[in-house]
Amino acid sequence: MTGTRALGLLVLAVLAVAPFIPMGVMREYTIHVLVQIFIWSFIGGAWSLMGRFGLTSLGHGAFLGLGAYTTTLLWNFFGLTPWLGAVVAVALTAVFAVIVAYPCSRFQVLGHYFALVTLAVGEVVRLLIIAERDWTGGSLGVTVKPAGGDSLLALQFADKRVFYYGALALWLVGLHVWWRVDRSMARSAMEAIGEDETAAASVGIHVTRFKVGITVLSAVLTAIGGVAYAQYISYVNPDTLAGIGVSLRIVFAVVLGGMYSMLGPSVGTALTIALSEYLRVLFGVKFIGMAETIYGLLLILFIIFLPAGIYGTVRQFLRRRRPAAVAA
């Protein structure tokens, strides 16, 4: 265990000094990719809080969009600082999550039903954003109004390194939350519910309370991720922050990495972002759509050939190796 801990501290140390490693012209770009990886890993981790218990949501884009648009619109129209905006966004998302989760849980909307219901939720938030185009700019999206220079109040900084450390901290907080849930009673309760709801209820587990609770936690964290992403990119768009596309991307990253381990979602997110960045750079503006085509194809292949995810498969492999090593 100490070996793992030392490795973890080493990785953290490298991440902490990474923005100051001289990389010439590549530095800005590397930092940009890393910030995205941290934010989306955080969101992926938030998704896996639900996903690992069999609550497969295909509509996390809804929470993401709700968070991002709430803070952005409050700032643009009323000049409310994103710090308070995020609080409003979190409250709104929590209410919205209860509205979705409560009926789903109360009436045992499970498995495929749950996935389809949440998928529809994500799509409806996207359509609502497009429909309210006077406020949201419709499908063209809306730019976060510049505060004119660096401002902690407006959460806008010219130097990407500020966002880097912010995103790094956010990611660590996400891992901490995941770890806390993993160690809590709620985990046992949720696992029991995931296996068999009726049986769980019969031993005195309050099924609805736990399911709504974990959904709200997951949704709220996702909304915070949405706020962080909107502040960093300073532009929000219904197609990148709500709807099926982004919801599926989150799930892909998590399943690819492995949703039953703490670092799985991060590994998966890092890989999918690296992959899509690579494909984007490779094809540039030629062959529009080719990068996404290969992305989709690879995802199908990954799902078929690595059902436990990359991190999960590696761990299985190591676990199988270890007893053999001891015997030798």
Added chain:
Amino acid sequence: MIDPLFLAEAALNGLLLGGVLALLALGLNLIFGVIDIVWIAYVDLVMICMYAVYFIVQVYGWPIWVGGLASVALGAVLGLGVHLLIISPILTSAPVNQLLATGGLLFFLQSFATFLWTTDHRSVRLTLPRLELFDMPISVARLVAFTLSILVMLGLYLFLTRTYIGTAIRAVSQDREAMALMGANPQRVYLVTSAVGGAMAGVAAALLIIQYAVHPFFGAAFGPITFMICVLGGLGNMVGAFVASFIMSEVIAVSGVIWSTEMGYVIAFVVFIVMIFVRPGGILAKRG
């Protein structure tokens, strides 16, 4: 206040749209009922078939019925392909993996279509006579689509109830294990179901292209509403899906006229959530 005539026209359009939506929902529901996997990319298969009809009719100048038949054949082949290449390797995987594999197909089809045919909207132009009913113009294309989709659904009903393989399909959807114990081969049933489901997508494509322009993101426009209909009708429940299609299409058409198209979908979704409250197992489920 909105002219009641507009509302009546919207209601009529909704009814006509409901037929095609029902076709989509039945195809998806058939596959789900038998194979227990939701094809997230189902409407994207429809999109591919719509392009096929477009090219056959508009670019190569063949008559529309040739395009329609080709679309049905292509749909069946695509259905078989999806089952053999993607579904059968992951039949025993976790449900989330199964959903994601067809979700990956959605990404693939959307982007590949963008790559091949760009994001231009393309439509098939047919010269059809005009019809009027009580001063309301009726789109003949929609009327034809509605009639044909009802006929196809009737055909599906007869296929499922009157043929041996249809009976086998219904048996599998009732009890997968028992069916295998009776000595029937579920693999063959899966293949036939996928082909029939795909062919339904082909029919829907031929009927949709005469009303709507096709573009690579067509699946995103019609997919969510199809899923909502399936859940509302009860996944795997054919009659439920049929009734739900008309409820949803009316809600979309009427509120689309009163507010906007996007708001129509939002209202449909609100109706959907309320219906889940009232009838969680689908609108035709027996209260337990």
